[in-house]
Amino acid sequence: MRLILIVAALSIPVYAISQPNCEIYKSSNEPCYTACLLSIRATGPQGSRQSQKDFDAAIELCPSFDYAYFEKSVPYLKRGEFATWKKLIDKAVELNPIAHLGYRGWCKYQFLRDYRGSLMDLEKLESVMGDDIGYSMNGDYHLEIVKALCYKGIGDRQKAIDIIESQLSKPEYSPMPYDYLHLGIIKMEVGDVGGAIELLNKSIQYSEYLPDNYYYLGLLYKKQGMIAKSKSNLEKARAYYQKGYKRFDPYTHPMDQVFIADIERELQDFD
Amino acid sequence: MKQFIFIHIILIALCSCGQNATKTDFEYPLQVGDITFDPEVDDPSFKLCDEERVLQYYNFGKGLQYKGEKPAINEYFLKSVPISGASDDTGYLTLRFVVNCGGKTGRFRVLGIDQGYSEREFSADLTSKLLKATRQLDGWVVGEYDGRVFDYYQYLTFKIERGKLIEVLP
Numbered sequence: 001m002r003l004i005l006i007v008a009a010l011s012i013p014v015y016a017i018s019q020p021n022c023e024i025y026k027s028s029n030e031p032c033y034t035a036c037l038l039s040i041r042a043t044g045p046q047g048s049r050q051s052q053k054d055f056d057a058a059i060e061l062c063p064s065f066d067y068a069y070f071e072k073s074v075p076y077l078k079r080g081e082f083a084t085w086k087k088l089i090d091k092a093v094e095l096n097p098i099a100h101l102g103y104r105g106w107c108k109y110q111f112l113r114d115y116r117g118s119l120m121d122l123e124k125l126e127s128v129m130g131d132d133i134g135y136s137m138n139g140d141y142h143l144e145i146v147k148a149l150c151y152k153g154i155g156d157r158q159k160a161i162d163i164i165e166s167q168l169s170k171p172e173y174s175p176m177p178y179d180y181l182h183l184g185i186i187k188m189e190v191g192d193v194g195g196a197i198e199l200l201n202k203s204i205q206y207s208e209y210l211p212d213n214y215y216y217l218g219l220l221y222k223k224q225g226m227i228a229k230s231k232s233n234l235e236k237a238r239a240y241y242q243k244g245y246k247r248f249d250p251y252t253h254p255m256d257q258v259f260i261a262d263i264e265r266e267l268q269d270f271d
Numbered sequence: 272m273k274q275f276i277f278i279h280i281i282l283i284a285l286c287s288c289g290q291n292a293t294k295t296d297f298e299y300p301l302q303v304g305d306i307t308f309d310p311e312v313d314d315p316s317f318k319l320c321d322e323e324r325v326l327q328y329y330n331f332g333k334g335l336q337y338k339g340e341k342p343a344i345n346e347y348f349l350k351s352v353p354i355s356g357a358s359d360d361t362g363y364l365t366l367r368f369v370v371n372c373g374g375k376t377g378r379f380r381v382l383g384i385d386q387g388y389s390e391r392e393f394s395a396d397l398t399s400k401l402l403k404a405t406r407q408l409d410g411w412v413v414g415e416y417d418g419r420v421f422d423y424y425q426y427l428t429f430k431i432e433r434g435k436l437i438e439v440l441p
Binding site: 047048049052053075076078079080081082083086111112113114117248249250251252253257259260261262 | 424
């Protein structure tokens with residue numbers, strides 16, 4: 001029973017756009033009201049034959065109902081059938097670009113590291129929405145930070161730094177747990193060791209137990225010849241990792257994620 | 272009341288589709304991504320614990336489960352068995368397969384897309400190299416929950432640019 005529950009929980013789309021309010025169709029559009037109810041019913045057994053058929057029925061009843069296309073696309077994404085996923089999510093974007101462009105851009109980045117494709121979507125959304133383009137569907141990032149990671153991915157690290165610094169400087173913005181971590185790593189990659197150390201220490205204020213912070217600090221101190229500090233940070237990274245504190249996504253791996261093998265390899269230098 | 276009757280009729284009509292062996296029954300597998308045994312390409316000695324209940328890798332809530340985690344997979348594909356293809360091999364090649372309840376793999380299927388996400392085939396040489404290398408991976412962790420073992424679907428996607436393997440996902 002517990003397994004059924006965990007499978008069911010993971011089948012419910014983590015990457016879900018919020019469920020529609022069917023009541024708005026109730027008095028004005030009966031076919032779309034029915035399509036909406038059908039789609040909500042179909043969301044539970046995600047990826048099943050009946051679910052996919054229910055979404056088809058919903059689309060037939062209400063061809064402009066973008067939510068049905070979006071939900072129908074999700075199992076294809078999670079199961080590696082990206083061509084089918086793209087056809088369906090494209091239709092959702094066509095019908096309702098503001099609701100789905102950010103999601104599609106995020107998925108291109110997170111599932112395929114399609115940096116240029118992701119940037120096209122996120123920048124298109126930005127052209128409509130201004131710079132308040134929302135958050136990644138797993139809740140880890142503001143999509144401005146995802147844009148920055150895409151620029152890093154295509155090799156434009158300075159642009160990545162500019163975007164993250166600009167985002168962090170906005171008074172209304174509350175930093176997310178990995179913003180300073182990524183900025184610190186990019187600064188490290190461009191050779192700004194002092195800046196990177198400062199940012200990673202700041203990152204610890206947001207995610208105290210994250211081994212990644214200590215791992216990258218360990219690398220930086222090693223580079224500076226500060227062996228004791230390097231070793232103590234790497235040991236802290238190992239201890240937190242072994243306690244289970246690590247970045248996690250059930251479907252993919254976050255960019256620059258640190259694993260125990262990375263930490264152990266660096267610690268071997270001190271043997 | 273009229274609205275209620277209309278919706279009721281529609282829902283009954285839609286639900287009744289599942290009770291007959293209509294054409295639409297065969298348009299979708301029982302689950303998106305299901306791989307059924309094909310005697311022409313699959314190894315008959317590869318057995319599943321439960322053909323009716325093959326989970327997805329993410330159902331265990333542990334992400335990709337491989338001994339040595341993602342670095343072991345990266346090390347293998349990007350360093351130990353360097354793989355390259357033809358100059359026009361650009362896009363994403365996905366291998367979807369089953370990890371059975373003993374941690375063995377089988378029923379490999381190839382799915383390719385170009386940079387615009389349209390289906391495409393990659394060069395036979397690259398495809399066979401990736402298939403061979405993936406079949407040889409032997410560190411898959413048995414899908415286990417609450418003391419029971421399960422078969423599950425896993426996939427690996429290879430990001431390829433001009434024949435060069437850039438990244439292994441997920």
